[in-house]
Amino acid sequence: MLRDLLSRKRARIVEKWFDVILETYPEDTSKFLKKGKDPFANPVRHTILQGVEGVYDALLKEGQSPEALNDFLDKVIRIRAVQDFSPSQALAFVFSLKGVIREVLGKEIRENHLHDQLLLLETRIDALALRAFDVYMGCREEIYELRVSEVKRMREQALRLLERTDRVFQKRKEDEDAPSRDS
Amino acid sequence: MSSEELDIKPEDLLKFDYDPPKQDWMDPSVAFRKGTYCYSCAPKHLEYLEMANPREWQPHDKDWKLPENWKEIVFEGMRDRLSKYRSFQLFMDICVRCGACADKCHFFIGSGDPKNMPVLRAELLRSVYRNDFTAVGKILGKLAGGRELTEDVIKEWFYYFYQCTECRRCSVFCPYGIDTAEITMMARELLNLLGLNITWALEPAANCQRTGNHLGIQPHTFKDSLEFFQDEIEDITGVKVNLPISKKGADVLFVTPSGDYFADPGTFTLMGYMMLFHEIGLDYTWSPYASEGGNFGLFNSHELMKQLNAKIYAEAKRLGVKWILGGECGHMWRVVNQYMDTMNGPADFLEEPVSPITGTKFENAKSTKMVHIAEFTADLMKHNKVKLDPSRNDSLRVTFHDSCNPSRAMGLLEEPRHVLKSVCNHFYEMPENTIREQTYCCAGGAGLGTDENMEMRMRGGFPRGNALRHVQEKHDVNRLACVCAIDRATLIPLADYWAPGVVVTGVHELVGNALVMKGEKERELDMRGDPLNEMEGDEDV
Ligand code: SF4
Ligand code: SF4
Numbered sequence: 001m002l003r004d005l006l007s008r009k010r011a012r013i014v015e016k017w018f019d020v021i022l023e024t025y026p027e028d029t030s031k032f033l034k035k036g037k038d039p040f041a042n043p044v045r046h047t048i049l050q051g052v053e054g055v056y057d058a059l060l061k062e063g064q065s066p067e068a069l070n071d072f073l074d075k076v077i078r079i080r081a082v083q084d085f086s087p088s089q090a091l092a093f094v095f096s097l098k099g100v101i102r103e104v105l106g107k108e109i110r111e112n113h114l115h116d117q118l119l120l121l122e123t124r125i126d127a128l129a130l131r132a133f134d135v136y137m138g139c140r141e142e143i144y145e146l147r148v149s150e151v152k153r154m155r156e157q158a159l160r161l162l163e164r165t166d167r168v169f170q171k172r173k174e175d176e177d178a179p180s181r182d183s
Numbered sequence: 184m185s186s187e188e189l190d191i192k193p194e195d196l197l198k199f200d201y202d203p204p205k206q207d208w209m210d211p212s213v214a215f216r217k218g219t220y221c222y223s224c225a226p227k228h229l230e231y232l233e234m235a236n237p238r239e240w241q242p243h244d245k246d247w248k249l250p251e252n253w254k255e256i257v258f259e260g261m262r263d264r265l266s267k268y269r270s271f272q273l274f275m276d277i278c279v280r281c282g283a284c285a286d287k288c289h290f291f292i293g294s295g296d297p298k299n300m301p302v303l304r305a306e307l308l309r310s311v312y313r314n315d316f317t318a319v320g321k322i323l324g325k326l327a328g329g330r331e332l333t334e335d336v337i338k339e340w341f342y343y344f345y346q347c348t349e350c351r352r353c354s355v356f357c358p359y360g361i362d363t364a365e366i367t368m369m370a371r372e373l374l375n376l377l378g379l380n381i382t383w384a385l386e387p388a389a390n391c392q393r394t395g396n397h398l399g400i401q402p403h404t405f406k407d408s409l410e411f412f413q414d415e416i417e418d419i420t421g422v423k424v425n426l427p428i429s430k431k432g433a434d435v436l437f438v439t440p441s442g443d444y445f446a447d448p449g450t451f452t453l454m455g456y457m458m459l460f461h462e463i464g465l466d467y468t469w470s471p472y473a474s475e476g477g478n479f480g481l482f483n484s485h486e487l488m489k490q491l492n493a494k495i496y497a498e499a500k501r502l503g504v505k506w507i508l509g510g511e512c513g514h515m516w517r518v519v520n521q522y523m524d525t526m527n528g529p530a531d532f533l534e535e536p537v538s539p540i541t542g543t544k545f546e547n548a549k550s551t552k553m554v555h556i557a558e559f560t561a562d563l564m565k566h567n568k569v570k571l572d573p574s575r576n577d578s579l580r581v582t583f584h585d586s587c588n589p590s591r592a593m594g595l596l597e598e599p600r601h602v603l604k605s606v607c608n609h610f611y612e613m614p615e616n617t618i619r620e621q622t623y624c625c626a627g628g629a630g631l632g633t634d635e636n637m638e639m640r641m642r643g644g645f646p647r648g649n650a651l652r653h654v655q656e657k658h659d660v661n662r663l664a665c666v667c668a669i670d671r672a673t674l675i676p677l678a679d680y681w682a683p684g685v686v687v688t689g690v691h692e693l694v695g696n697a698l699v700m701k702g703e704k705e706r707e708l709d710m711r712g713d714p715l716n717e718m719e720g721d722e723d724v
Contacts, residue, residue, distance in 0.1 A: 029295040032286050040614045041286070043649035044295065078680075082641040083295055084216070143218070143641065146676040147634040153675075157446045161400070165407035168414075 002117035005105050006060055014056050016100045018049055021076075021093045024085070044079055051075030056097075059124060069128070073135045081139035091136055094129040098122055208303055209310070209330055211339040215243045218638030221345055221381035221631060228389040229378065232487065236378025242341060247334070253377050254332060258315065260373045265316065271369050274361050275312045278305065284353040284363065289623050290346055293645035298343055301353035301363040307343055308370050311336065341379050344370040346639060348631055349482070350587040350624035367629075372484050380483065384630025388479040391491055396441035397479065402471035408444045409469060412454050419454075419712065421704030424461035429502065430468035434539055436499045437467050439510025439556075440476040442668030443689075449671050451710040452511055452689030455698075459560065459691065462700050463540050463568060467508065473498040476512035477668065481522075482630045489526045492518055496530055499552075506536035507553040511689050513628065513667030517592040519553050541566040547593070555589065557666055560694060561598040564605045570699040575706065576607035578716045579662045581693070582654050583612070584647065584674065585622035586667035596620075599666050599690050606697035611658040617650035627673030640673065641680050648681020655682045664688050 006013070022030040022045075036042030054072030058064040080090040101121070102109070109118055226237035235256075238248050250256060265272045284301040286292065291299035298304060306328075313320035314329030323329065330336065349364035374380065387397030394401055400408070409426055417423045427433060439456070443449040460467055473495045480488030499507050509515055523530075533552035536545040543562045548554045563569050583603055589595040596619050604610050617623050625632075626643030654660040663674060663685050671687055678685040695710045709715050 025295045026297050028297040028300070029291075033295070036286065038616065040617050040646070040650055040653070041292075043292065043646055047649065079293075079645065082638050082645075083293075084219070142680060143637055146641075146679060147637045150634045150637070150676060153446070161404065161408060161445060164411035165404050168407040168410045171414075 002105075002109070002114045002121060003060060005108055005114075006101070006121075009104055010056065013100055013104050014053055016104060017056070017093075017097055018052055020096045020100060021048060021052065024089065024093070047075050047079060051077075052093075055128070059121075059128065066131070070131065070135055073128075073132050074139075077132060077135045078139050081136055082143065087136060091129065091132050094125065094132045098125055208298065208306070209325070211307075211330075211333065211335040213335075213339050213342045215338075215342065217243070217635070219346075219636070220342060220639070221383065221633050221636045224380045224382045224385040228386050229380070231389045232385070232392065234378070234380075234385075235376050238378065240378075242338075247338070247379070249334070249337070249377050253334075253337070256376050257332060257337075257373055260376045261312065261316065264369055264372065265312075268369070270362075270365060274305070274366055275309055275316075277359050278302065278309070278361055279359070281358065283356045283358060284361075287353045287356050288347075288363075289350070289352065289626055289646045290348075290639075290643040293626075293642040294639070298339075299346065304343055304347060305361070305363050305366045307336070307340060308366060337374070337377070337379070340370055341374055344374065345381050345384075345631065346643075348587070348624045348626060348628040348643070350628060351591045352587070352621065352624065355591065355620050368481075368485075371482065375484055381630050381633075383633045384479055384482040387477070388483060388487055388491065391475050391477075391479065391494075392487075396475035397477055398441050398445055400441060400445070400474065402474075405444070405469075405471040405474050409457075412444070412450065412457060415712075416454050416458055419708045419710065420458065420700055420706065422458075422461070422700050422702055424457050426457070427468045429470055432503050433466050433468040434505050435465060435467040436473065436495075436502055436504040436507045437469055437510065438473045438476045438495055438507060438515075440512040440515065440668035441474060442477075442671060443510055444474075446668075446672060448686075448688055448692060448711075449511075449668055451692035451695065452671075453691075454710055455689070455691030455693075455695030456510060456556065458695050458698055458700060459563075459569070462698060463563065465539065468502060468504065470498050470502065472501075476509055476515040478515055478518045479630065481514055481518055485522075485526075488518060488522065492523055493527045496527055499530070500532050505534040506548070507533070508536075508556060508559060509553050510556050511666040511668065511691060513586040513588040513669055515588075516555060516595070517588040519551050520593045523551050523553075538562055540568050555593070555595055555598070555666075557589075557595060557598040557602055557690065560691070561601040564602060571606055571697045572699050573606050573608050573697050575696045575709070575715055576693055577609070579607055579688075579693070580609040580611065580658060580660045581607050581662040581664050581688075582610070582651065582658075582660045583618070583690075584625070584651075584663055584665040584670060585618050585620075586665055586670050587622060587624050587628065589666055590622050591620055594620075595666075599664075602690055602694060603664060606693045609658075611654050611660055613650040613654050617646065623647040623650065625667075625670045625673040625677060627677075628669050632669060632673040637676065640676070644673075644677040645681060647674075648677055651678060651685060652682040655685055660685060662686055662688050662693075664690050664693065666690050 022033050033045045039046035051072050058069045058072060220242050223241055229237035236250055240248050280302055288299055288301050310328055310330035311332045313327060314324060314331060320327045320329035344367050347367040349367050351362060351364045354362040390397050390399040406428055413424055413426050443453040478488055478491045480491040529550055530552045536548045536552055536554045541562055545554045581603060583600060623646040626640045663678060671689055674687045678687060692710050707715055
């Protein structure tokens with residue numbers, strides 16, 4: 001069964017997949033991303049690793065909830081969506097899982113005639129890619145939202161400043177007017 | 184059909200842009216991709232400040248309209264600064280490229296761009312220095328790590344030196360004490376000689392010069408704003424707090440960043456100050472002429488910083504106060520602690536600050552005569568001089584972001600924590616290597632906090648966001664407190680993107696919530712005007 005193979009070779013496959021992702025960074029950076037294990041000193045490594053492990057496990061599990069899958073994809077994509085990548089560069093990692101699986105399991109797949117199952121798995125990876133695209137767009141939209149809301153916040157603050165001074169002005173006028181009305 | 188029968192393998196289809204460009208760091212070419220740089224400053228502000236080369240231009244233009252003799256100007260500027268600032272010369276010479284700083288910059292960590300390693304950032308300038316100012320570089324050029332100064336190098340400087348928040352995290356790790364922030368400051372000065380600057384670093388400085396604050400708010404508007412907050416406080420507490428403005432002979436002049444009376448959530452913190460001062464009966468005064476704690480001169484040039492800083496002291500002298508109390512501001516403290524004394528000091532006409540309430544002498548402020556509000560308030564609390572009800576903050580689960588300047592430039596680490604722990608029952612620290620001296624920057628300081636730069640801010644903000652997310656997941660943290668007006672603006676989108684649901688707050692906002700005032704009515708509302716202790720979540724800050 002392909003599924004058993006995938007579970008047995010999980011560590012190898014995830015490691016290779018992670019390496020392929022690290023290689024999309026300039027050399028000095030991928031060196032850094034490989035070595036530092038502290039999750040707070042090297043958060044990109046830590047978060048992406050969490051993400052790919054989660055995605056891989058979710059992919060193997062039958063009946064995995066779409067939200068959980070999205071959360072793991074989000075870990076990887078939220079970072080790559082703001083880094084210096086084109087959309088295709090940011091998302092190529094999803095497809096590269098296919099290459100990694102063939103490389104690691106190619107022999108066993110051939111020997112055990114598991115091509116049909118591989119095709120099925122690759123179809124799932126394609127679906128994963130579509131999902132990744134949605135997550136990516138979601139992140140990019142958030143960035144634009146953040147921009148817009150920052151500008152709006154500034155404008156609102158300026159308007160509120162005017163309102164405030166106006167309110168104080170009106171109140172002062174009322175106070176001044178009040179005694180003359182009495183007399 | 185098995186995939187081997189296909190001519191093309193799927194991974195081949197993806198080969199086209201799979202590898203990162205193999206770029207040599209010496210190659211200066213930069214692609215100005217929207218979202219990753221700040222726009223230029225409008226010529227009118229340059230004219231007002233009498234700065235070089237005012238003109239319309241943008242970084243994404245091909246032609247930057249540099250002055251004809253731009254090369255001479257830069258070399259002359261470098262020569263001048265090398266002789267004037269010993270530290271600059273030292274920093275150019277002594278880096279041994281040990282790499283200790285390389286992975287400490289939030290922009291490198293978050294972006295993965297090697298030129299954001301502090302050592303390489305500095306190298307962008309150093310390579311030109313080596314080429315033209317050292318004997319070995321003049322002979323060996325590129326072999327000695329020298330680079331010729333070209334227009335592309337200037338563009339690269341602009342890109343990367345306006346991609347450094349001057350936060351000084353890297354300097355904490357350098358065994359030689361090299362401060363890359365100082366190198367950035369020099370580079371920005373050189374860029375300014377060519378008229379290359381960014382809006383948010385310069386426009387506030389121009390406004391400040393003209394009206395006394397970054398936003399160009401005039402004295403009557405300043406006064407009206409404060410009166411408005413006086414009313415707000417009365418609505419919330421039933422107490423009408425006193426509001427001394429330009430009061431001659433007051434004990435203390437209070438100066439805070441304009442963000443505090445302009446923008447939420449700073450306004451809530453400002454009300455906190457007003458309530459506290461009223462409650463302890465502090466003899467103090469506000470001033471429309473010193474209505475700005477921030478000093479964006481720091482992000483442009485030494486001269487501008489000096490002028491802006493001098494205004495505060497001139498006002499203190501005019502009003503005849505004894506000393507100055509400063510609000511929750513970040514870089515104001517860097518200016519005061521690192522530069523004020525040599526620039527405009529000593530402020531002999533003021534007295535050594537002593538708290539009129541507790542009698543504590545503020546030794547740190549002995550020569551600058553300016554005390555940080557967190558230190559002042561922590562001292563009040565240590566002496567039990569204020570009555571507090573921390574349970575009013577019980578719906579808040581708070582963590583503290585050390586702002587770069589108060590923590591690294593003045594060592595203000597324990598005081599804000601003491602205040603927070605006194606006014607709220609649920610306080611949680613982020614991981615050790617992301618706070619105190621090692622704090623990660625908000626990635627929007629030093630003029631970089633504009634909306635057009637949002638993508639870059641999110642890259643640089645990731646290390647902070649990641650630590651914040653951690654305490655959010657582990658302790659349900661829902662408030663991020665800080666003592667800096669820039670942070671109070673820039674951390675909002677940072678939290679929205681990396682740890683959605685966490686709300687940004689000033690420390691004295693929480694003081695305002697917890698402060699029990701004489702003669703107050705039963706408190707039902709917090710400083711935001713929301714019902715006290717309502718669970719967060721429906722809040723739209
Ligand atoms: S830590 Fe200091 S000496 Fe080492 S590379 Fe960085 S700046 Fe140079
Ligand atoms: S001062 Fe801060 S932003 Fe600048 S290089 Fe150092 S760590 Fe990076």
